Amino acid sequence: MNATTSCRVCRGPVEEFLDLGRQPLSDAFRLPDADDDEFFYDLRVGLCGSCSMVQLMREVPRERMFHADYPYHSSGSRLMREHFEATAERLARTELTGPDPFVVEIGCNDGIMLHALAERGIRHLGVEPSAGVARVAAERGIDVRIDFFEEATALDIAATHGPADVIYAANTICHIPYLDSVFRGVDALLGPGGVFVFEDPYWGDIVEQVSFDQIYDEHFYLFTARSVQAMARRFGFDLVDVAALPVHGGEIRYSLARIGERTPSGAVAALIATERERGLDRSATARRFAARVHRVRDDLVTLLRDLRAQGRRVVGYGATAKSATVANFCGLGPDLITFVSDTTPAKQGRLTPGSHIPVVGPGDFRTARPDYAVLFAWNHAEEIMAQEDGFRAGGGRWIRYVPDVQTV
Ligand code: SAH
Ligand code: TYD
Ligand code: ZN
Numbered sequence: 005m006n007a008t009t010s011c012r013v014c015r016g017p018v019e020e021f022l023d024l025g026r027q028p029l030s031d032a033f034r035l036p037d038a039d040d041d042e043f044f045y046d047l048r049v050g051l052c053g054s055c056s057m058v059q060l061m062r063e064v065p066r067e068r069m070f071h072a073d074y075p076y077h078s079s080g081s082r083l084m085r086e087h088f089e090a091t092a093e094r095l096a097r098t099e100l101t102g103p104d105p106f107v108v109e110i111g112c113n114d115g116i117m118l119h120a121l122a123e124r125g126i127r128h129l130g131v132e133p134s135a136g137v138a139r140v141a142a143e144r145g146i147d148v149r150i151d152f153f154e155e156a157t158a159l160d161i162a163a164t165h166g167p168a169d170v171i172y173a174a175n176t177i178c179h180i181p182y183l184d185s186v187f188r189g190v191d192a193l194l195g196p197g198g199v200f201v202f203e204d205p206y207w208g209d210i211v212e213q214v215s216f217d218q219i220y221d222e223h224f225y226l227f228t229a230r231s232v233q234a235m236a237r238r239f240g241f242d243l244v245d246v247a248a249l250p251v252h253g254g255e256i257r258y259s260l261a262r263i264g265e266r267t268p269s270g271a272v273a274a275l276i277a278t279e280r281e282r283g284l285d286r287s288a289t290a291r292r293f294a295a296r297v298h299r300v301r302d303d304l305v306t307l308l309r310d311l312r313a314q315g316r317r318v319v320g321y322g323a324t325a326k327s328a329t330v331a332n333f334c335g336l337g338p339d340l341i342t343f344v345s346d347t348t349p350a351k352q353g354r355l356t357p358g359s360h361i362p363v364v365g366p367g368d369f370r371t372a373r374p375d376y377a378v379l380f381a382w383n384h385a386e387e388i389m390a391q392e393d394g395f396r397a398g399g400g401r402w403i404r405y406v407p408d409v410q411t412v
Pocket of ligand 3: 056
């Protein structure tokens with residue numbers, strides 16, 4: 005268990021603290037009759053002893069994850085649509101107030117955020133390598149470039165569109181191992197006084213809630229304010245603001261500006277101090293987290309085996325990328341979970357990656373009337389439980405595993 009590698013950000017020593025086993029691509033939903041070999045890799049995670057960046061020990065080639073059939077459509081959740089409309093409104097009000105402002109979004113997906121800026125007539129460009137979701141954005145009237153954001157892309161955008169006032173990304177910067185190239189690109193594209201804003205799942209929340217399912221192929225980094233500050237400074241930027249967001253189980257929105265251009269808010273130092281008190285930069289904390297992950301696995305597997313022994317019908321709710329980590333780490337298959345319900349058409353009729361559980365639509369969930377449903381989309385609990393109020397009313401029970409295993 006003492007494997008080490010070198011940090012993708014600072015080249016310091018990364019010490020492994022958790023092995024989540026052999027895993028498939030988290031968003032590779034398979035056709036039932038697929039006969040190609042499924043891709044697997046070892047999902048292991050470590051902590052950099054120098055800059056405290058939490059990162060995967062192994063990188064999956066980006067083209068395997070982000071391509072024309074990438075099935076994750078951001079606009080599938082009402083909560084997230086509202087969140088990004090509020091984000092757009094805020095950016096328009098605070099950062100995009102000059103003459104003819106220009107905003108670039110890295111990983112715009114189906115345009116969930118940019119459409120609200122496009123409707124305001126704000127000059128924008130989404131950079132999105134997954135052509136299927138990019139096309140959905142384009143059909144909504146958003147300017148999209150089907151590409152990976154990196155230094156060369158940024159140089160080209162700067163040459164054709166001029167400097168950006170804001171570069172924004174949600175749930176995307178943590179997906180990109182090659183952040184040195186991204187930062188060189190941001191430096192080339194961002195105009196003087198501009199701001200680079202990104203929001204991603206927060207390692208502090210993951211540790212607190214033992215939400216180990218936030219660790220999967222696409223989430224190469226799990227950020228803290230301290231690790232983001234160290235990274236920013238390495239590339240000529242500074243962390244000038246942080247804000248906690250109540251989405252995806254707890255995220256932080258980081259605002260970066262070139263060193264010396266903006267005064268960091270008190271929130272930055274305060275959050276970094278809290279992280280130090282919590283020991284988030286220490287390997288002992290990481291190892292304690294790993295022990296709690298194993299406990300959750302044991303509890304969940306025990307519960308599901310007991311329910312099967314009692315003849316209860318158990319299904320899953322939400323074919324999330326996160327659920328691939330849970331299902332494959334815990335060895336869950338169709339013997340324990342009959343099907344998983346999900347609203348995404350691109351996932352329905354397919355099998356979950358690695359665990360090969362059929363994905364069905366919510367209509368099938370309602371007619372099947374199962375006894376228990378594992379809430380894989382726990383970050384959308386409120387929205388889902390409201391939609392499925394008939395499930396509990398009819399005697400069904402939810403199984404949650406964040407922060408611990410319980411039926412509700
Ligand atoms: N911003 C959306 C989408 C997040 S999913 C949201 O918060 O819901 C992550 C997205 O990043 C995917 O659509 C993926 O195709 C895209 N992506 C991955 N690598 C990228 C890169 N190097 N540049 C731009 N987008 C990238
Ligand atoms: P999400 O938790 O946003 O992300 P990830 O795949 O990165 O873990 O995924 C939510 C999934 O749950 C998505 O496939 C859509 C599905 N879903 C439903 O089936 N019903 C719902 O009401 C909501 C909000 C989501
Ligand atoms: Zn490092």
